[in-house]
Amino acid sequence: MRVRRADVTAPRSALGRWRESSWGRSERRASWALEEATGLSRHGGRPDGSHAARCRRGTPERDGRGGAGGGAKLKFIFGPSAIQALDLVDRQSITLISSPSGRRVYQVLGSSGETYTCLASCHYCSCPAFAFSVLRKSDSLLCKHLLAVYVSQVMRTCRQLKVSDKQLTDILFTKKKQM
Amino acid sequence: MAETLRRVLNQGSSAESGEEYTAEAGPPLLLLGGPGSGKTALLFAAALEAAGEGRGPVLFLTRRPLQSLPRGTGAALDPLRLQKIRFQYPPSTHELLQLLCSAHEALGPAPSLLLLDGLEEYLVEDSQEAAYLAALLLDTAAHFSHRTGPGQGCGLIVALQIQEEEESGDGLQLSLLQRYFPAQCWLQVDAPGPGQRGLRACLDSGGLSPRAEWWVAFRPDGEMTITPWPTQSGNPNSDKGSSSGGQP
Numbered sequence: 001m002r003v004r005r006a007d008v009t010a011p012r013s014a015l016g017r018w019r020e021s022s023w024g025r026s027e028r029r030a031s032w033a034l035e036e037a038t039g040l041s042r043h044g045g046r047p048d049g050s051h052a053a054r055c056r057r058g059t060p061e062r063d064g065r066g067g068a069g070g071g072a073k074l075k076f077i078f079g080p081s082a083i084q085a086l087d088l089v090d091r092q093s094i095t096l097i098s099s100p101s102g103r104r105v106y107q108v109l110g111s112s113g114e115t116y117t118c119l120a121s122c123h124y125c126s127c128p129a130f131a132f133s134v135l136r137k138s139d140s141l142l143c144k145h146l147l148a149v150y151v152s153q154v155m156r157t158c159r160q161l162k163v164s165d166k167q168l169t170d171i172l173f174t175k176k177k178q179m
Numbered sequence: 180m181a182e183t184l185r186r187v188l189n190q191g192s193s194a195e196s197g198e199e200y201t202a203e204a205g206p207p208l209l210l211l212g213g214p215g216s217g218k219t220a221l222l223f224a225a226a227l228e229a230a231g232e233g234r235g236p237v238l239f240l241t242r243r244p245l246q247s248l249p250r251g252t253g254a255a256l257d258p259l260r261l262q263k264i265r266f267q268y269p270p271s272t273h274e275l276l277q278l279l280c281s282a283h284e285a286l287g288p289a290p291s292l293l294l295l296d297g298l299e300e301y302l303v304e305d306s307q308e309a310a311y312l313a314a315l316l317l318d319t320a321a322h323f324s325h326r327t328g329p330g331q332g333c334g335l336i337v338a339l340q341i342q343e344e345e346e347s348g349d350g351l352q353l354s355l356l357q358r359y360f361p362a363q364c365w366l367q368v369d370a371p372g373p374g375q376r377g378l379r380a381c382l383d384s385g386g387l388s389p390r391a392e393w394w395v396a397f398r399p400d401g402e403m404t405i406t407p408w409p410t411q412s413g414n415p416n417s418d419k420g421s422s423s424g425g426q427p
Contacts, residue, residue, distance in 0.1 A: 101283035103322045121321035122359060124314035131307040135355055165284045172280040172315070 081144035084111070088148035094158040096120075099168040106158075107171070108145040117171065118149050206384060207317055207335040209356060212366030217378050217395060218338040219245065221366070222294050225336055230263040234331055235291035237264045240275070242300050244268060265290070272301045272312070279315040282322060289326035291333055293319060298339040298356075306355055313359040369394075379408060 075082045088094065093109040106118040108125075116127040123146065124130070130143040142150075152158040163171070212218050223245075226237045244266070269275040295316065302309050316335060323333035337360065341353065357363065362384045369379040377396040384390075392408035 099283065101322070102325055103283040103318075105318075119314050119318050122314050122317040124310060124318075126307075126311075131310075135306050135310055135358075136351075169277075169281040169284060173277060 078142065078147055079140060081140065081142065081147055084144040085147035085151060087111075088144065089151050089155070089158075092159060094148055094152045095161050096158050097161045097163055097168065097171060099163055099165045101165050101168070103165075103168060105168065105172060106149045108148060110145065116145050118146055120149075206362040207320060207337070207360050208362045208364060209360035210336060210338040210364050210366065211341050211353075212338075212378070213342065213368065214340055216366040216368050217397070218340065218366060219296055220397075221364075221380070221395075222296050222336060222338050226264050226292065226294055227257075227260050229292035229334070230260040231257070232291065235288050235327060235333075237292045237294065238290040239264055239266050239294045239296070240269060240278070241266070241296040242268060242270065243297075269301075272303060272308075275301050276312065276315065279312075279319045282319045289323040289333060291323075291327065291331065293323065293333055293335045295335075295337045298337050299341075302352060306351065309352055310355055310359070313356055317359055366395075380405075381408075 078085070088108060088111075091109075095107045095109075096104060097107060098104040104120045106120055108116050108118060110116055110127065114127075116125055118125045123134075123142070125143050125145045127143055127145055130146070133139045134141070134143060210218050210221060219241075222239075226239055230237050267278065269278050293316070298312075301312060316337060320333045320335035324331070327333060339353075339356065362382070364380055364382045367379045367381075369377055377394060380393045380395055382391050382393075394406050394408050396404050396406075398404065
């Protein structure tokens with residue numbers, strides 16, 4: 001990760017400089033927001049070594065060079081879905097659908113073009129990865145769509161769509177066809 | 180709705196009334212037990228308790244109409260309370276899902292308690308479908324909570340019948356459901372002597388409150404009496420039978 005020292009408007013922290021250099025704007029915002037939400041440290045770590053190696057080092061120290069503390073922790077905890085989730089947020093793929101009753105549901109446009117339904121109040125996504133990795137194998141905590149939903153909740157940016165009560169019922173009910 | 184159930188169980192034991200009353204619904208609760216272990220009776224007692232609180236109607240979902248109303252503790256069968264319990268009988272999983280998906284369309288005050296008896300009759304083999312059913316139950320309760328406003332909320336209690344010997348398939352579904360229901364109450368039939376019918380209830384709120392146990396006895400006329408389980412539950416009495424513990 002090369003850090004451009006000419007980024008005068010970049011934040012002063014090492015992590016900030018790394019972000020400026022290698023991530024898109026919404027990914028940076030997402031990372032900051034998710035750090036706030038999850039309480040991950042803002043301090044940067046050493047740029048070398050694997051994610052696991054960085055975490056084995058214990059508390060990361062602030063250093064002058066580029067650091068990948070926050071992003072590495074995200075990836076360590078959530079696996080490869082972290083970057084895919086941030087990508088979904090970047091592409092504005094998450095829509096919050098609400099009706100006059102106040103009930104809400106999320107829909108995420110996946111990378112394959114399929115639309116998946118995620119519930120707002122508890123852990124559920126209609127994608128096959130959720131059924132397999134999360135429910136059956138317990139390999140992951142979340143699928144990338146759910147992670148993208150949580151990131152966009154923290155960032156408070158996602159598309160909004162208002163539908164009628166009846167349409168919301170149909171959305172909730174017919175999502176079965178996607179499975 | 181662990182707190183409501185706890186209040187029901189505590190109330191029957193005439194415990195100290197100094198226990199502070201919280202309107203908080205508490206986490207969603209899964210009520211587990213074998214056939215005939217009193218799940219419907221306890222569910223109904225919770226319904227009466229919530230109806231008596233005057234916060235909103237109670238929605239009781241079950242596949243078949245109750246043949247006879249279970250006797251509660253004391254004189255809880257107040258007609259005014261019974262009026263506040265709305266029974267609905269979705270005959271299949273399809274209808275149940277439709278009911279839950281359209282719950283926000285219903286007019287009128289939002290329920291303060293959502294009960295489902297006999298979840299095992301609606302579960303299907305597919306784990307994603309089962310997860311969706313559980314998630315929809317939670318989402319419906321969350322929506323009702325949102326409508327009733329802050330400080331109140333809608334509780335959720337779901338009763339599930341489990342077999343005494345768990346097969347591997349059931350084990351997977353049960354662990355799936357336990358993901359969605361952090362609080363569980365296990366009921367185990369425990370007859371200390373001939374002619375006595377009773378069961379042992381063990382409530383685990385998932386870490387929010389200490390685990391507590393009660394002994395629920397049924398008198399010949401059907402009335403329920405609840406007493407706290409003696410604290411020396413670690414030393415099984417000779418006449419208490421095999422209390423191997425309701426919790427795996």
